Amino acid sequence: xxxxxxxxxxxxxxxxxxxxxxxxxxxxxxxxxxYAFEEVTSASQLSLDYIPTILPPKKYFMPxxxxxxxxxxxxxxxxxxxxxxxxxxxxxxxxxxxxxxxxCLNIVFNERPRDYNYLLRKEKLFIIGVxxxxxxxxxxxxxxxxxxxxxxxxxxxFTDVGDRYVINVNTQKGEDFVESVGLDKAEGRDLxxxxxIREEKRKIFKNEVDIDPKKLPEIFDKSYNSKVWEKxxxxxxxxxxxxxxxxxxxxxxxxDFINLDLKTGSRVRTWDSCQFExxxxxxxxxxxxxxxxxxxxxxxxRKFKFPVDKFNRFFCTGCGRCSRTxxxxxxxxxxxxxxxEESKF
Amino acid sequence: MEIKNSNWKxxxxxxxxxxxxTVSEKWFDIRLEDGELDxxxxxxxQVELFGVGEAPISICSSPTKKGSFELxxxxxxxxxxxxxxxxxGDNIAVRGPFGKPFPVKTMVxxxxxxxxxxxGLAPLxxxxxxxxxxxxxxxxxxxxxxxxxxxxxxxxxxxxEWQKRLDVNFACTVDRGAPEWKGNVGLITSLIPGINxxxxxxxxxxxxxxxxxKFVINELLKKNISERHIVLSLERHxxxxxxxxxxxxxxxxxxxxxxxxxxxxxxxxxxxxxxx
Numbered sequence: 001x002x003x004x005x006x007x008x009x010x011x012x013x014x015x016x017x018x019x020x021x022x023x024x025x026x027x028x029x030x031x032x033x034x035y036a037f038e039e040v041t042s043a044s045q046l047s048l049d050y051i052p053t054i055l056p057p058k059k060y061f062m063p064x065x066x067x068x069x070x071x072x073x074x075x076x077x078x079x080x081x082x083x084x085x086x087x088x089x090x091x092x093x094x095x096x097x098x099x100x101x102x103x104c105l106n107i108v109f110n111e112r113p114r115d116y117n118y119l120l121r122k123e124k125l126f127i128i129g130v131x132x133x134x135x136x137x138x139x140x141x142x143x144x145x146x147x148x149x150x151x152x153x154x155x156x157x158f159t160d161v162g163d164r165y166v167i168n169v170n171t172q173k174g175e176d177f178v179e180s181v182g183l184d185k186a187e188g189r190d191l192x193x194x195x196x197i198r199e200e201k202r203k204i205f206k207n208e209v210d211i212d213p214k215k216l217p218e219i220f221d222k223s224y225n226s227k228v229w230e231k232x233x234x235x236x237x238x239x240x241x242x243x244x245x246x247x248x249x250x251x252x253x254x255x256d257f258i259n260l261d262l263k264t265g266s267r268v269r270t271w272d273s274c275q276f277e278x279x280x281x282x283x284x285x286x287x288x289x290x291x292x293x294x295x296x297x298x299x300x301x302r303k304f305k306f307p308v309d310k311f312n313r314f315f316c317t318g319c320g321r322c323s324r325t326x327x328x329x330x331x332x333x334x335x336x337x338x339x340x341e342e343s344k345f
Numbered sequence: 346m347e348i349k350n351s352n353w354k355x356x357x358x359x360x361x362x363x364x365x366x367t368v369s370e371k372w373f374d375i376r377l378e379d380g381e382l383d384x385x386x387x388x389x390x391q392v393e394l395f396g397v398g399e400a401p402i403s404i405c406s407s408p409t410k411k412g413s414f415e416l417x418x419x420x421x422x423x424x425x426x427x428x429x430x431x432x433x434g435d436n437i438a439v440r441g442p443f444g445k446p447f448p449v450k451t452m453v454x455x456x457x458x459x460x461x462x463x464x465g466l467a468p469l470x471x472x473x474x475x476x477x478x479x480x481x482x483x484x485x486x487x488x489x490x491x492x493x494x495x496x497x498x499x500x501x502x503x504x505x506e507w508q509k510r511l512d513v514n515f516a517c518t519v520d521r522g523a524p525e526w527k528g529n530v531g532l533i534t535s536l537i538p539g540i541n542x543x544x545x546x547x548x549x550x551x552x553x554x555x556x557x558x559k560f561v562i563n564e565l566l567k568k569n570i571s572e573r574h575i576v577l578s579l580e581r582h583x584x585x586x587x588x589x590x591x592x593x594x595x596x597x598x599x600x601x602x603x604x605x606x607x608x609x610x611x612x613x614x615x616x617x618x619x620x621x
Contacts, residue, residue, distance in 0.1 A: 068353040071395035077436045078395050082351030113587045116350045251591030258396045282582045283422030286555050306600035
């Protein structure tokens with residue numbers, strides 16, 4: 001493991017160097033305790049001490065609208081070309097929960113048949129993580145799924161140790177950049193300071209729902225017909241906010257857009273939501289998840305049950321966004337507590 | 346920027362024949378520019394109409410038929426309604442084939458009971474015709490067919506062929522009769538008790554609308570056919586065909602994607618699903 005240090009008063013120089021090299025984005029305060037990943041050229045724009053952004057960095061990995069095909073109907077026979085839109089981009093200040101989210105998406109899109117649009121775009125992204133020394137707010141459940149500590153998934157990773165950042169260099173790409181900026185190597189006292197932060201974190205970050213995560217698959221095995229889903233459905237408005245802001249929700253739709261010349265156009269991948277009423281409907285009229293309770297259960301199962309069976313990991317990163325954004329006050333931690341309680345009987 | 350290995354690339358094709366089969370179903374014979382579709386019975390393609398969208402359609406011809414493949418399309422949604430406007434000579438594009446085919450290899454050497462309801466005959470026909478072309482490999486073959494009314498019956502010419510064949514037992518019924526109709530009237534379930542079968546060595550392949558499955562499967566279980574020997578093809582909105590977009594995921598503890606883990610399943614595999 002290689003570590004460097006960055007004095008806090010050098011952060012400005014670091015951000016400027018980075019944004020000169022490539023487009024750089026990071027968490028920016030939007031008021032009312034909202035944050036969003038946006039382009040930055042100066043450290044003064046950044047808010048590295050922030051609660052999870054409205055949208056996770058998945059918007060750079062899997063854009064909300066992503067062109068997959070360019071077509072031209074003007075010729076003798078229609079022609080189509082597969083398209084890829086991507087650019088070199090540095091994402092600064094990614095929390096460990098969001099790093100875990102990106103790792104989940106990587107697994108999904110690496111599964112055969114591989115999604116090359118995603119995989120090629122990912123290679124252009126330079127990821128700089130940042131450690132949370134304390135909880136963002138009461139919605140987080142990162143300790144439950146063990147995403148409060150760094151588990152890879154970044155090029156560089158910042159830990160705030162007071163007057164400076166200790167930077168863990170995880171890739172050659174990261175190494176090259178650190179060298180180009182000329183950062184000093186971390187010394188023993190810096191690493192000791194980092195260890196102390198981690199020690200402190202052990203006291204602060206505690207399993208937020210008091211359920212042994214190893215028991216969760218078993219709990220969900222028993223919860224398919226739980227009353228919780230009906231209860232949640234009574235509140236749910238099927239707005240799809242929870243899935244839009246989720247760092248591991250990747251369900252999509254394909255839409256065709258035709259240009260004003262009525263000849264050329266494109267096929268675009270857009271985010272979709274399993275919470276929408278017609279998500280599982282077929283043209284013949286049958287709707288296979290027509291009830292809200294089924295759709296809410298589906299969402300939670302896609303975080304705690306199905307991916308455990310398939311990939312041996314939770315697809316919940318504990319970021320708390322779904323609960324934070326829900327207009328109806330549906331709270332994931334409450335759901336987990338209730339199904340756990342119910343499964344005891 | 347162009348991308349070479351995109352999953353969204355389509356295969357160009359031409360419609361070499363088309364026929365309106367019923368008021369709502371149209372049949373297409375399609376030839377690919379790049380050769381054979383290379384599918385297996387029970388698979389589907391994504392039909393691509395640029396500017397309109399994509400729709401998953403079952404392949405209704407057997408892979409033993411070379412040079413082209415066939416689709417039977419019900420005008421039900423945006424893409425399929427637009428597709429009905431296409432005719433012989435028109436260009437089209439497809440992605441695929443996709444999906445897990447019928448377990449043909451494990452069915453070899455067994456008796457077969459085909460149960461088709463309505464448009465379910467389309468995917469089942471790919472298997473029936475495959476079996477007809479490899480008739481020696483299989484035991485007794487029964488085909489049961491149910492339609493809403495005589496005028497909704499698909500593949501009329503082929504049905505009369507099946508009726509004539511001595512190596513196939515064929516029976517059909519309609520939900521509602523018509524003045525000229527002399528055959529059975531009633532639900533398809535009424536045909537099953539009369540079938541003489543050996544449950545130990547029979548595979549029942551059932552394809553029809555979701556409402557049909559429960560009742561047909563009940564009758565088959567009464568005949569002592571094992572849950573592992575009842576094969577279904579389920580309907581879902583298979584948008585990407587690659588097990589990713591999420592639309593076709595079945596409400597089942599096992600997390601099946603209909604497009605990748607199916608659309609063909611044994612009843613044993615999917616009996617815990619909320620809806621078949």
